Amino acid sequence: MAVEILQKPGGFCHIYERKPGLDKVSTHYCLGCGHGNLHKLIAEALDDMKLADRTILVSPVGCSVFAYYYFDVGNIQAPHGRAPAVATGIKRSRPGSIVMTYQGDGDLAAIGWNNVFQAANRGEHITVFFVNNVIYGMTGSQMAPTTLIGQKTMTTPRGRDPKNEGFPIKVCEVLSVLDAPAYIERVSLADTKSINQTRRAVRKAIKCQADGKGFSMVEVLSPCPTGWRQEPIQAKRWVGEVMTKHFPLGVFKDVISEREPYFFPDTGQGPSLDEVKRVLGWEDDADEAALPEVKPSKENQNPHVKIAGFGGQGILVMGLVLAEAGMRQGYHVSWLPSYGPEMRGGTAHCHVILSDVKVGSPLVSKPTVLIAQNRPSLERFEANVAPGGLILYDSSLIDVAPRRKDVRVLPVPAAKLADELGDTKVSNMVTLGALVEHTGAVSREAVLQALPVALPRKEFVELNNKAVEAGVNYALSHPQNGGRDEPL
Numbered sequence: 001m002a003v004e005i006l007q008k009p010g011g012f013c014h015i016y017e018r019k020p021g022l023d024k025v026s027t028h029y030c031l032g033c034g035h036g037n038l039h040k041l042i043a044e045a046l047d048d049m050k051l052a053d054r055t056i057l058v059s060p061v062g063c064s065v066f067a068y069y070y071f072d073v074g075n076i077q078a079p080h081g082r083a084p085a086v087a088t089g090i091k092r093s094r095p096g097s098i099v100m101t102y103q104g105d106g107d108l109a110a111i112g113w114n115n116v117f118q119a120a121n122r123g124e125h126i127t128v129f130f131v132n133n134v135i136y137g138m139t140g141s142q143m144a145p146t147t148l149i150g151q152k153t154m155t156t157p158r159g160r161d162p163k164n165e166g167f168p169i170k171v172c173e174v175l176s177v178l179d180a181p182a183y184i185e186r187v188s189l190a191d192t193k194s195i196n197q198t199r200r201a202v203r204k205a206i207k208c209q210a211d212g213k214g215f216s217m218v219e220v221l222s223p224c225p226t227g228w229r230q231e232p233i234q235a236k237r238w239v240g241e242v243m244t245k246h247f248p249l250g251v252f253k254d255v256i257s258e259r260e261p262y263f264f265p266d267t268g269q270g271p272s273l274d275e276v277k278r279v280l281g282w283e284d285d286a287d288e289a290a291l292p293e294v295k296p297s298k299e300n301q302n303p304h305v306k307i308a309g310f311g312g313q314g315i316l317v318m319g320l321v322l323a324e325a326g327m328r329q330g331y332h333v334s335w336l337p338s339y340g341p342e343m344r345g346g347t348a349h350c351h352v353i354l355s356d357v358k359v360g361s362p363l364v365s366k367p368t369v370l371i372a373q374n375r376p377s378l379e380r381f382e383a384n385v386a387p388g389g390l391i392l393y394d395s396s397l398i399d400v401a402p403r404r405k406d407v408r409v410l411p412v413p414a415a416k417l418a419d420e421l422g423d424t425k426v427s428n429m430v431t432l433g434a435l436v437e438h439t440g441a442v443s444r445e446a447v448l449q450a451l452p453v454a455l456p457r458k459e460f461v462e463l464n465n466k467a468v469e470a471g472v473n474y475a476l477s478h479p480q481n482g483g484r485d486e487p488l
């Protein structure tokens with residue numbers, strides 16, 4: 001007697017650790033949502049094809065953002081729309097992997113359109129699963145590039161009007177005119193027959209990649225009962241009866257059999273650290289002297305630094321040198337630049353974190369140290385400094401003092417001291433020297449080691465060294481300016 005065994009496909013995790021305390025077997029998807037169906041077809045295919053162990057799934061931003069909780073494969077989360085670029089990097093560095101992106105129509109056809117277009121045009125050896133539910137599901141049903149003419153959404157309450165919002169983008173049709181893609185098909189989840197066709201297409205797309213034939217994409221017309229304000233059965237019917245009229249099903253491109261298989265060489269591992277150093281031109285620092293240990297006082301530990309000034313004042317380089325010095329000193333570090341619209345004359349700031357523990361986010365919204373190299377920067381960021389924090393500002397350019405009474409303040413005439421050395425441009429390093437001496441967070445030796453690595457022009461290293469020393473000496477001779485330990 002035949003026995004039917006109902007179970008999860010092996011491509012899924014045994015339990016879903018999405019949130020502690022939650023049911024560990026159900027997904028977060030709404031009743032009748034197509035994501036669940038497609039997840040299952042992909043997981044089954046990976047299991048049957050014995051590919052799960054070498055698959056890396058790039059999850060999107062959108063309703064399927066939690067895909068990594070469900071698929072028992074390698075998982076990477078990409079920024080909105082960027083999955084094809086991330087997948088490109090993974091596939092090129094791990095050519096033996098099966099790399100798949102899973103993207104909604106907002107993710108793929110709006111913010112990420114150029115990403116998928118360029119990846120398809122380059123013929124990346126990746127597989128794209130494109131879930132077209134004609135709206136932005138996750139954010140509450142706004143119009144997507146694929147929204148149908150006349151369709152009502154939160155942002156087209158009177159229906160999509162081509163005069164105002166243009167026409168739905170037909171992704172398969174557009175991508176199939178490119179030379180590089182090997183296989184492009186549109187399928188649907190409208191009924192059992194369509195789901196079986198989708199099952200075949202999913203397997204074919206994955207096999208295309210496994211066989212070294214190049215870019216494959218499956219567009220899946222998918223119901224979104226919640227976003228469409230329909231019952232699940234009604235939504236499925238709508239896929240078959242309405243969506244397929246606008247988005248015809250079928251194979252748009254299939255040159256798999258004509259293609260010679262190609263496999264990028266796979267060494268089985270990424271490049272060695274030595275290779276990375278060689279390519280980036282990093283010198284071996286084995287000969288560098290060991291650095292003195294630092295013991296910053298409590299309020300100077302693990303500084304979260306915001307450095308701000310005009311473009312051209314070397315703000316970003318100052319941050320880089322500090323981060324590089326911090327790394328050498330044994331901290332976990334991050335450096336996050338923030339560019340103004342213009343390179344010179346505009347404002348620039350960067351965020352630097354030196355931390356004893358891993359850095360969760362490189363953003364510094366409540367700095368424990370603010371370095372202001374011009375007055376607008378002081379005025380803009382003073383209020384954000386954490387109580388007890390330090391404001392270090394260029395007192396030769398800024399003619400007002402910080403107003404806060406609950407922070408420490410260190411005025412340093414950095415531009416003036418730099419002028420005395422012969423070049424205003426090194427005021428950034430004067431400031432940095434004063435900072436490290438004042439806080440003790442990194443040693444001056446670490447800064448001097450970091451300088452030649454982080455500076456864009458090596459011929460200026462000597463002058464910059466002098467500027468660091470000038471800053472150090474200034475802080476040493478002005479301990480009353482803020483003092484190391486006491487808030488003013």
Ligand SMILES: Cc1ncc(C[n+]2csc(CCOP(=O)(O)OP(=O)(O)O)c2C)c(N)n1
Pocket residue numbers: 061062063064080103104105106107108111131133135136137138139144
């Ligand atoms: C950079 C960025 N912009 C906008 C958002 C807001 N956002 C989250 S999901 C989403 C759209 C998702 O729609 P879609 O890709 O169609 O997937 P679905 O939710 O329908 O499955 C948007 C705009 C974001 N998270 N990040």
